[in-house]
Amino acid sequence: MQHSNMAETDGAAPAKRAPAIWLFIALDCTSFGVFFLVFMVQRLGQPVLFDQSSQHLDAGLGFLNACILITSSWLVAWANIAGREGRIDHARRLLLAGMAVAACFGVVKIYEYYTKFVAGITVATNEFYTFYFALTGIHFIHYVGGMVILGILAQGPSRYMPEAMAKASYARWLEGGSLFWHMVDLLWIFIFALLYLIGAR
Amino acid sequence: MIGKIAAAPRNAWLLLLAISGLSFLAAELMGERHVAIAAIMAISAAKILIILLRFMEVEQAPLFIRRYLYVWTFGIAGAIFTLWWAAT
Amino acid sequence: MNPYRYARALAWTGPLLLIGTIIFWGVLGQNIPPYSPALGAEEFAAQIREHAAQIRIGMIVQMPISVMWFTWSVAMWQVMRAIEIENGSNQVLSLIQLFGGAFTTIVFILPCSVWLAVAYRPEVMDPKTLQIMYDFGWMFFDMAYSLTTMQLIAWGVCMLQDRRAKPLTPAWAAWFTMFVVVSFLLLTMMPLVYDGPFSRSGLLNYFYEFGAFFIMWIVVAAYTLKAITRLEQEHWATNAAQ
Structure with missing residues (x-):
């Protein structure tokens, strides 16, 4: 994965453009970081309750979802490389594959919420579950947003713009969109550890 | 070393899946909780680092x-990890 | 005529309202932080009765000064319009921002009237009635966030489209602002809990969200003032001869 050809296709643009999506990622990570720390601070006073509640979560499903997101993220990373090299159709196929894999994440997550509601567990059950629904819920909103972005990118460059302009614009959006998607993957890793793993057993 | 192994995105993918499995096993099986939690958080950080370097460039x-x-x-x-420790 | 006439005065109403809000809504209104939803009705009523006079003064002033959110939005609209005209006169974003600003003004005013009613004659009211009114004020205040989110997303997107070599508003300020208003999504949790960090007086949904909102307010206000200075300079540089 080299960026060496970016400079030729975009001229001076990356220096001006790149910080924007990166800044958003840094800010989003910061706010999730705050939630993680608040979770751990709230846990200080009631570790037993938090651990017992955590044991009611299915760590296997969390693990499955981590693998799903990693695989999807990997496919999207390849799509970004293909798009950068001008192989647009290949990129679009990889994006669709990435979305198909990621769709399983949504199915697993909704199944998980369903089993919780059936068991009578809601946001109000206890503080652990407030965090469980808040953290996974906010992450899920990011996931849905990411899927929409991937879906738009899978349509390929605009057919209405002049071709050169459309391709340059597509490469930029593909880069930004895939970065966002990797962040969705990356955040799940901490959420998985925090909610499912450290209280397991 | 991790950098070299993970150099190709394909390797990065396999590496990520493998160490995800490790952290899952650590959480489920390891008896010594301090070591298990330290391992889980170290592996999480390593996974994020690989994603940052290999997928996100x-x-x-x-x-x-x-x-x-x-x-x-x-x-x-x-x-x-520190806050987990502080609660025990 | 100078197209930025009045703009500077309007832009100052933003920081002015910020100071007023801290004093009248915050300090006098007993909103730093607000009463916890975990308080029992009797205890809550006792608190309100004790502080009724100062809450009344706070809300009586906060209601009329809140109109400055709208006048400030008009200053933001003037900056956005300048960018939009340069970019081909699509005025969608400035329109969305202006309506968002007008609606947000209502979000400032209406809950204050509810809290004013709570402090009007608490000594003769049933504590539970006081409590539901107070809750209602907070539900409206927190959960109408999409109006403000819409306003400032439109502003941020527009600022990113500025083609100046040195943009009127730097990209970081635009992204930071959009990030803060999107993070209001966290308030979704507020009506579901009665205690803890997600409650209306909690660590996340009060201290974090309102802290970020106030910092964002300062950032937007500062760059709106700066942008108007630059736009006026640009205007007089090109129209000096006339």
Whole structure:
């Protein structure tokens, strides 16, 4: 994965453009970081309750979802490389594959919420579950947003713009969109550890 | 070394799946909780680092953001472990 | 005529309202932080009765000064319009921002009237009635966030489209602002809990969200003032001869 050809296709643009999506990622990570720390601070006073509640979560499903997101993220990373090299159709196929894999994440997550509601567990059950629904819920909103972005990118460059302009614009959006998607993957890793793993057993 | 193994995105993918499995097993099976939690958080940080380097090509990001994301990754992992420890 | 006439005065109403809000809504209104939803009705009523006079003064002033959110939005609209005209006169974003600002003004005013009613004659009211009114004020205040989110997303997107070599508002300020208003999504949790960090007086949904909102307010206000200075300079540089 080299960026060496970016400079030729975009001229001076990356220096001006790149910080924007990166800044958003840094800010989003910061706010999730705050939630993680608040979770751990709230846990200080009631570790037993938090651990017992955590044991009611299915760590296997969390693990499955981590693998799903990693695989999807990997496919999207390849799509970004293909798009950068001008192989647009290949990129679009990889994006669709990435979305198909990621769709399983949504199915697993909704199944998980369903089993919780059936068991009578809601946001109000206890503080652990407030965090469980808040953290996974906010992450899920990011996931849905990411899927929409991937879906738009899978349509390929605009057919209405002049071709050169459309391709340059597509490469930029593909880069930004895939970065966002990797962040969705990356955040799940901490959420998985925090909610499912450290209280397991 | 991790950098070399993970150099190709394909390897990065396999590596990520493998160490995800490790952290899952550590959580489920390891008896010594301190070691298990330390391992889980270290593996989480390593996974995030691989994603940052191999999938996101963080080296292309502006320097201050790159540094910040490294600090964020290890800072959060370390803080979670410390706060877990403090609660025991 | 100078197209930025009045703009500076309007832009100052933003920081002015910020100071007023801290004093009248915050300090006098007993909103730093607000009463916890975990308080029992009797205890809550006792608190309100004790502080009724100062809450009344706070809300009586906060209601009329809140109109400055709208006048400030008009200053933001003037900056956005300048960018939009340069970019081909699509005025969608400035329109969305202006309506968002007008609606947000209502979000400032209406809950204050509810809290004013709570402080009007608490000594003769049933504590539970006081409590539901107070809750209602907070539900409206927190959960109408999409109006403000819409306003400031439109502003941020527009600022990113500025083609100046040195943009009127730097990209970081635009992204930071959009990030803060999107993070209001966290308030979704507020009506579901009665205690803890997600409650209306909690660590996340009060201290974090309102802290970020106030910092964002300062950032937007500062760059709106700066932008108007630059736009006026640009205007007189090209129209000096006339």
